[in-house]
Amino acid sequence: MSSYSLVIDNVVQQSADVNIEGGVDPNNPSATTFATWNSEPPPAPRLKSNGVVATDITEQFINATQQFEVGELIKDPFFTLFEAVGALEIMDPKMDSGYLEPGETMEDDYDFSQPLLPEEIIGIIDQLICHEIAWHKGHPLGQTIFTSLYIDRLLDPCPTNLSETFFDRSESCSDETLNHQVLRAYCLGLVKTCCFVNERIKAEHFYEEEDFVTHTFHRSLLENIHVDDVLQLLLDTLERLSSTTNISGELKAALRCRLEFREAFLKTAEEAETRTSMQNIKDRWLALQILLPDLKSSTSLGKPFPTSFSAKLQRKLASTVPPRPIVELSWDTAYEHLERLCRDGSVAAEVLKYYDSHSLMTFVLLFQARKPQPSVYIRTLLQHYIFGDMVILGSMSVRQVLDDDLASTVLPAHKLLDRNNDEIEHPSDPRFNMANQMEVFRARAAGSYLDILRTICQNRCRIRRTLCRLVADWEVLQLDAEELDVDLRKFASEKPIKDREISSEPIYSFPLSSWAYLYKLRQMEWLVQMGFELEVYQPDELASMYWYVQYLARTRTRHLERIRGFDVRNFNDARRRPDFSDEKQMEFMNALSFVNHSTMEATATYNLADALSCVFTILGRLSLIPIPPRPYSTDLQRYEVRMKPFQLIGLPELIPFEELSKVVAQPEGSSIDILEYASESVTAAKKGFEQISKLSPKDAYCQGSYDSWLKNTKDCLKAAIFTGITIATVRKAIESTPRNGQVKIKAEIPATGKGYHDWWVVPKVVAIP
Amino acid sequence: MDTAIMTQPTICEKSRPLPAELLYIQYSHAHEKQYLPSIRALISKDLSEPYSIYVYRYFLYQWGDLCFMALSPHTSPLSPRLTGVVISKLEPHTPPSHSSPTTLRGYIAMLAVSSSYRNHGIATTLVRKAIDAMIERGADEVVLETEESNVPAMKLYERLGFLRSKKLHRYYLNGSSAYRLVLHLKGVGEMMGDKGEGIDGVV
Incomplete structure (x- = not known):
């Protein structure tokens, strides 16, 4: 109903336009065209459909529209901005896909039988490489690969076998020129590669659209043709090429390396999907990478052949928008992307080797933080490796990973994770109930846990945006887990800790909600830190935002201390029991080692964040950070905008604005005292990052990504060292300035990518004369 | 998301005094014939993809009172030249997750100043007029998107009190990213309180 009336509204609106345009500008092409149309209306389309009676309402319609004032908008409430934006104006060359300039033809007149020089083949292939990479980078096929007339010739009409793919349709298999065959084999290989991608x-x-455009405009990317047939054609063509004597050695080599490149890329795309052998995938990418330098060195032999590309081809595609310009991507940019694709593809496969759940998370976090971020194809391959068919890394159940994670944090060698519980069938047996309730928990938590991994596989902006939602989800998970913890307590016959010094109440471990809280805190930290990386904060927000980082990290260390307390208590209890084994000992050691590592990392984080918060506070005091006038908002209102993602979080509670501004501004502290404190914090941070950087891959839970992890840790260390220098410079400047004088320094805030670490914005302070 | 191709054309400003002769007028439907063509021309100058006339009418017909024009009578007193324009809307907004209350949300869709008139604070005056009109109509907040490379536009909005709330990856058709900027005109408590009163009023 509503869509029908929408159409009517559009039509009404369009005829109203005709009237205005005609009145305002008689030279307007749309006015003249419609004038012609008015004198000779085309016959009404014949509508044939069962149960539909068509009535010609043209006359009533035109009468009705003439009642309107110019510009009057008739619309139903469902006509949204989106639809307004989607509307087209007929005869506007930028909107009307059928609009032709005088003398312009609808289709290209291209002679597919024209002979091509080897140089021209190289030119076309290299242009296609640029288009392929432009597509990888997020541009639609219609403005890239599909602008090639040769590609269009292959795909339209859709071939069912290779014999239907000749460019020159008068030819048969036997009289295709070698040059045409090289181009055809290359193009088929290209399209088939695109199909896999x-x-x-x-x-x-x-x-x-944001990451990538998968739209194929109703064209089949050779889904009907088997990959082996295309590979065989590439090999046959290579053989034919090698036996020819008509092409000079240099050009022959250039053509050969392009065919080999295509064959290797196609094979890589085909086999990158399999999760059975990490080594095979790595080898494929490396083999592809080795071929690239030859492409690069021979590209200068190519002769561009721009007439074989046409923006007009977009008119043949299933699309409502007019042709948009062909995307121009330089060879150098394309080449660089291709090289990186190979490198990233080869590294992504390493995720398939599982060490432990924390190393897996570290791997994904650091892989996604590579600069520039791996392209969407590699990121989706990574997701496929991790989650494909809900089999983690191709060999593990979600339960295995989840239980690993619980065992290495809150439940080492714990009866709640004992697989033997699953075998108990008697409902009154506590083991039956433990198995049951743990299954309830896993069903609830698995999605949220995998969502973290899935989220960090997205583009950087989406990671931050999705974390806002994830944090809220984990808040609920934590509360749900708390109820399960209370239930499970009696089945596991947990003995509480009684410590009058802490509380008069018995203290229970709440393992599941404790685990959820730990992950929630980490995600909250990432969320704030991603804001620095994406340059979301204004300079005068940095003091508060780093204060928040230290608040969250400090809360995490206290929480880790609580987890450690229960792990140690359980370890001591377990040791006294007769069934204690080496295996159990290892599980306890592993959990304690993880808690230890996390504590070190959280401590270094809060120390550096604390120092930076103080530095920004002092720079603010010295009026070295610009504060905009902001006549339309109060500090409190902006704080509410900034802290919106944390508004619904119960624990740790959001610091009320007044309190926050006080702890950040530290009005009672002298600047020198605050800098002294910052200096102590940054010294502790430096020491912390130094110690962390000496950990083994196993103890740092970064197995499989040690090199990236070490670089990341060292970058944090450098940021800490640089913060120390800034503190000393500011201090010296203050001390050398007479009372009430203006300090002779200025502060520069580095843009993202310009500092040592994107999560640590360290101001650079320089003396001014 | 439904405004994915909206853009804030490049503007560039420094705080220099306004030319005294500029006129700021609130749009109304009666202006359509005289000014719509120049509004379109001014805005589409900086756009890679043109908007159809519906997009302009969508805003101007429904929220003409939130759209303002800067006119320069200098060139010809009888038909003053359009030198700047701001186009906005104001509607109830319900967050998709229902995590926060429905707000009356203003949206600044388009802002453009003719290049020879830049650096005179015209854009700021236009935006302030639009925000003032929104406040008068009870707006809770104002949002907009701007291209990440459009530093002058971000500076303009941030000087007024907007904050960047999120970065939007490859938001525009030309592949560039954007920032969402948000200005709360009321405290969150007040926004929720308003809704409570509304319900009470109905009861």
């Missing part, structure tokens, strides 16, 4: 991306989580 497109299917992979579509199967995983990504954002259409």
